[in-house]
Amino acid sequence: MPLQPPKPKTIIANWKMYLGVKESIILARQTSKIKTINEIVLCPSFVVLPLVKKELGKKIKLGAQNVAFRDGGALTGEVSAGMLNELGCKYVIIGHSERRSFLNESDVMIREKLKLAVAQKIIPIFCVGETAEARKIGETVKVIKNQLAVLNNLSFDKLVIAYEPVWAIGTGRVPTLEEISDVHGFIRTEAGKSSKNLQIIYGGSVDENNIKKILIIPGVDGVLVGGASTKINFWKKLNP
Ligand code: PGA
Numbered sequence: 001m002p003l004q005p006p007k008p009k010t011i012i013a014n015w016k017m018y019l020g021v022k023e024s025i026i027l028a029r030q031t032s033k034i035k036t037i038n039e040i041v042l043c044p045s046f047v048v049l050p051l052v053k054k055e056l057g058k059k060i061k062l063g064a065q066n067v068a069f070r071d072g073g074a075l076t077g078e079v080s081a082g083m084l085n086e087l088g089c090k091y092v093i094i095g096h097s098e099r100r101s102f103l104n105e106s107d108v109m110i111r112e113k114l115k116l117a118v119a120q121k122i123i124p125i126f127c128v129g130e131t132a133e134a135r136k137i138g139e140t141v142k143v144i145k146n147q148l149a150v151l152n153n154l155s156f157d158k159l160v161i162a163y164e165p166v167w168a169i170g171t172g173r174v175p176t177l178e179e180i181s182d183v184h185g186f187i188r189t190e191a192g193k194s195s196k197n198l199q200i201i202y203g204g205s206v207d208e209n210n211i212k213k214i215l216i217i218p219g220v221d222g223v224l225v226g227g228a229s230t231k232i233n234f235w236k237k238l239n240p
Pocket of ligand 1: 164170171203205226
């Protein structure tokens with residue numbers, strides 16, 4: 001049998017609030033030189049979106065870390081899906097656990113954000129994941145099922161769901177490969193009908209040492225990477 005070429009995966013960088021303006025531009029420039037078969041998406045801070053966009057070739061896509069839950073008008077400090085579209089964003093992170101916990105982002109808001117992103121043809125990177133407490137009492141699947149309920153009766157040309165256990169984010173702790181595979185399987189069963197093109201990716205303490213092992217887990221279509229993606233060494237390791 002002829003050897004199948006490896007399937008490209010999606011590697012999404014969530015730079016959070018780690019990098020300054022100049023640092024973001026420099027890292028975007030360096031990242032744009034990385035050679036990989038994988039699809040790369042950079043999600044820098046709002047304030048550097050146009051500057052980072054200038055540094056990216058055609059291959060790397062631009063994403064935002066958040067979007068407003070209304071399409072415009074009186075909403076001080078927010079950024080609409082329409083603005084993100086104008087700036088060339090192809091993706092947007094929605095429902096990240098940091099926003100759910102620190103900023104009280106509710107399921108109602110998250111659903112509005114998903115709808116507004118779709119209306120602007122921006123692909124949502126919808127984040128779900130259990131806390132350490134929920135996991136301890138065996139409620140991982142229950143929590144994720146509830147979070148996925150915001151997708152009910154919505155349909156997406158393309159949707160990315162990021163499984164990000166809250167306890168794994170920024171902690172250096174990662175679930176076992178079997179656990180990741182099981183949760184991804186559950187998400188596919190539960191949310192599969194939302195989109196013909198559904199990608200399920202893993203996030204939480206992915207770095208240059210564990211990324212390859214994670215990307216080959218059955219059912220894992222890519223990764224969402226925070227801290228590690230702010231260092232050029234991480235990207236250099238992706239070079240074949
Ligand atoms: P981390 O963050 O890679 O720093 O754990 C991931 C995320 O929050 O998206």
